[in-house]
Amino acid sequence: MLNIGVIGYGDRIAGMVRVLSSFDIPFKIAAITDPRAVEIRNSGNEFVRGTVFYDTAEELLTMQPLDGVMIGTRCQIHAEMACKVAPTNIPLFLEKPVATSFEQVKMLHKCYEAVKTPVIVSFPLRVSPIATTVKEIIDSGHVGTIEHVVAFNDVPYGTVYFNAWYRDFQEVGGLFLQKATHDFDYINYLLDSKPKWICAMNSQRIYGGDKPVDLKCKDCDEQLDCPESPFNAFYVQSKGKGVKQNDWQYCVFSKGLKNEDSGSALLEYESGVQVNYSQNFFARHQAARRGARLYGYKGTIEFDWYKNTILIYGHQQPKVETIDFSGGMSHFGGDIELCHDFLLLMQGKTQSRTPISAGITSALTCLWARESVEKRKFCEIVMP
Numbered sequence: 001m002l003n004i005g006v007i008g009y010g011d012r013i014a015g016m017v018r019v020l021s022s023f024d025i026p027f028k029i030a031a032i033t034d035p036r037a038v039e040i041r042n043s044g045n046e047f048v049r050g051t052v053f054y055d056t057a058e059e060l061l062t063m064q065p066l067d068g069v070m071i072g073t074r075c076q077i078h079a080e081m082a083c084k085v086a087p088t089n090i091p092l093f094l095e096k097p098v099a100t101s102f103e104q105v106k107m108l109h110k111c112y113e114a115v116k117t118p119v120i121v122s123f124p125l126r127v128s129p130i131a132t133t134v135k136e137i138i139d140s141g142h143v144g145t146i147e148h149v150v151a152f153n154d155v156p157y158g159t160v161y162f163n164a165w166y167r168d169f170q171e172v173g174g175l176f177l178q179k180a181t182h183d184f185d186y187i188n189y190l191l192d193s194k195p196k197w198i199c200a201m202n203s204q205r206i207y208g209g210d211k212p213v214d215l216k217c218k219d220c221d222e223q224l225d226c227p228e229s230p231f232n233a234f235y236v237q238s239k240g241k242g243v244k245q246n247d248w249q250y251c252v253f254s255k256g257l258k259n260e261d262s263g264s265a266l267l268e269y270e271s272g273v274q275v276n277y278s279q280n281f282f283a284r285h286q287a288a289r290r291g292a293r294l295y296g297y298k299g300t301i302e303f304d305w306y307k308n309t310i311l312i313y314g315h316q317q318p319k320v321e322t323i324d325f326s327g328g329m330s331h332f333g334g335d336i337e338l339c340h341d342f343l344l345l346m347q348g349k350t351q352s353r354t355p356i357s358a359g360i361t362s363a364l365t366c367l368w369a370r371e372s373v374e375k376r377k378f379c380e381i382v383m384p
Contacts, residue, residue: 002346003031003066003068004067008071013095018047019330019339020342020343028050032052067090071092076172078094078100082108087115094120096121096123098356100172119355119356123358126189127353129332131189134301138294142299146273146294149293149295151276151292152277153289154287155283155288158282162252162257174366176200183290187277194270195361195365197378200369204257209254211253212251216249230243237285263369299315341354
């Protein structure tokens with residue numbers, strides 16, 4: 001029986017625990033530290049029956065013999081908690097982004113330089129079946145060496161970054177860190193190279209506005225007119241099974257919101273390959289897409305996780321090859337891969353495919369993207 005400790009038992013970690021249970025490898029959530037301890041204990045969650053709750057991460061790490069630790073706190077303290085786990089050599093599952101500031105990423109880098117603690121960073125796109133298949137195609141030489149990349153992320157659920165806790169810029173660090181951290185990572189993986197230079201920009205042209213920052217949808221008198229109200233989300237956008245009022249949904253047209261609703265980045269890699277990346281947060285329904293075009297001399301690979309397809313366009317023959325995947329899997333099948341890896345890592349049977357070095361490289365790239373936006377200049381992606 002594997003004993004797992006959890007620092008921050010939020011929705012994401014709770015979901016991953018359910019995925020862990022898909023495998024016939026016995027484990028239990030032996031310990032949790034979370035300020036919502038009473039709520040979690042009384043939630044009826046089958047995985048926390050018999051769990052011991054601690055007030056601090058230090059107590060959890062010193063008072064429980066653990067085979068693994070999962071960190072699912074709010075983003076701002078991911079790095080701090082990961083550094084507490086580092087000296088224990090206990091296998092760690094760490095949510096992204098691994099850091100939200102240059103100070104944190106330097107601390108994390110220094111901390112993990114000195115230890116051999118195995119880490120799985122929560123980068124499900126890199127290990128998803130589509131990404132690993134694209135990697136196999138690239139490595140086979142079928143389309144030649146990849147010389148240019150255009151990547152895109154059109155997010156159909158983007159309002160969550162403006163109407164829920166994600167709207168707190170100080171907490172999340174902006175949407176390069178929240179979303180592009182995944183995309184930069186899978187691009188790094190596919191190219192087998194590190195980004196060296198970045199130029200980025202973003203804008204807020206849809207969300208934000210003049211409404212009170214504490215205005216909740218349920219208290220607003222513009223329910224019938226506002227396109228983002230629970231009423232119109234259901235009635236016009238066909239989202240959900242009915243009008244659902246709640247206590248967490250804030251107005252997306254509030255004052256003081258700093259998250260961007262679109263962003264772009266141009267990157268140059270150590271290999272010389274150029275990557276053009278864009279993300280936006282107001283695409284809806286069938287406009288959603290996430291993937292890339294990778295151009296080689298012999299052919300172009302195009303893939304989209306939302307369409308569950310890989311297309312290979314021949315350059316020297318007029319033909320197109322199509323690979324279809326089944327859908328409906330959490331994070332496009334990447335979550336089950338991460339959980340499988342974590343279970344085997346705790347048993348000492350495998351190595352991480354999403355190591356802490358990948359998390360640090362991605363976070364550093366996102367931080368320099370943010371710096372480029374603020375300074376309006378090209379930035380070299382180096383440890384400051």
